[in-house]
Amino acid sequence: MPTEKESPMDVAVASDNEGAEEQPPATFKELGVIDPLVEACDKLKFKHATPIQRESIPWALQGRDIIGLAQTGSGKTAAFAIPVLQALWEKPSGLFACVMAPTRELAFQISETFEALGSVIGVRCAVIVGGMDMVSQAIALSKKPHVIVCTPGRLQDHLENTKGFSLRTLKYLVMDEADRLLDMDFGPKIDQILKVIPRERNTYLFSATMTTKVAKLQRASLRNPVKVEVSTKYQTVTTLLQYYIFFPFKHKDCYLVYLLNEMAGNSVIVFVRTCNDAQRVALLLRSLGFPAIPLHGQLSMDKRLGALNKFKAGTRSIMIATDVAARGLDIPFVDGVINYDIPTHSKEYIHRVGRTARAGRSGKSITLVTQYDVELLQRIEHVLGRKLDGYAVDKDAVLMLQERVSEAQRHATISSKRQGRGGGGRRRAGDDADRDDDEVQAGMPQKKRSKRGGRR
């Protein structure tokens, strides 16, 4: 919560993060949710509201703007979807709500939640994201959806180029992963979009990590907002076990293979820093017989969705992803997260490890730390407010993998080069860059990386 000094904005605090978790469970009906939506919650097996839902829904139903902060996997999507749908039910009108998300995959997922909760009231949703056909999106927009779920770049594109499309009737604006949307990359686009949205509207900002920078919050033009916090700024869930392993950089691939052998049969997301790393590590693992699939921003949208679906369906149990998959994705059965490359922003650590241990389930995260990453680990521990535990490793067993892994590295390098020549590494075009964390997270200057002796 911003101190008064930090925040000249009028932000009321609705809950203290310690008490909120301990209160007795509430039903959706008790929170003032209308019967058709209570029924929809029942169908989804939501018996009680989660703490963020319990704390924020009553305020939202009173018509207040909300800044909602709660851990990953704690039900924030329904916390903003339910009040929007209730308002739509009570006073239906044309294009009613716009939900923005930083990645395309997340936009699809949010739309699915709106449809699942809102089918009983006949909600119509359209997903407007980059990397997909503009014309079919324009047709979807012409069919007058109630809710559009979008990434900012593509929304702006339609505002400028799609005849007859405007946000003039909008009553609700939601920013999911709001701190990310309000940051430097997206900020200017958001500013442009906000210029053409009525000021008479409700605005909800939700995330597991929230900026306290007033200038950024002001970007969202909130009116008399209530800040609902059920976690501190950088809190992870208690069902998540977090470890690190420290070893020399040259053994990185061996450690990854060792861990994946240990976790055989589990669903694991391995986070890497760049698109190239995702390709290379996936190839390396595939040549060692692991069912690995890459997900990153240089794949076509079809391939991105295809990779995600294969992982969700369990036909590939290991997903090698850049930070394009760090935020919001809700895949309930993910058993573990491995940070092959330690995240350069501590905030992103919180989101990455939050892909496991969701909705009360347990999960494990392991962060690989080499001699070059110690400072980043310390920063993460500082924001978490605690030290991570060391993960017990049989070092001899790791080193025994050396020969096979070296062979697989050679295969991966050759295949990578072939794919490169075949045009596999498609370049992003204009609006395709809705989420460019691959580059943002690449953070480390090229020069520094080559000093490290080059890993390929």
Ligand SMILES: Nc1ncnc2c1ncn2[C@@H]1O[C@H](COP(=O)(O)OP(=O)(O)OP(=O)(O)O)[C@@H](O)[C@H]1O
């Ligand atoms: N009241 C509820 N009871 C049981 N399960 C719920 C409830 N509300 C939401 N869930 C489930 O919890 C899971 C996580 O929800 P959601 O994806 O909204 O989390 P989140 O807080 O937005 O996480 P992140 O910060 O990672 O985006 C989903 O599978 C959702 O269906």
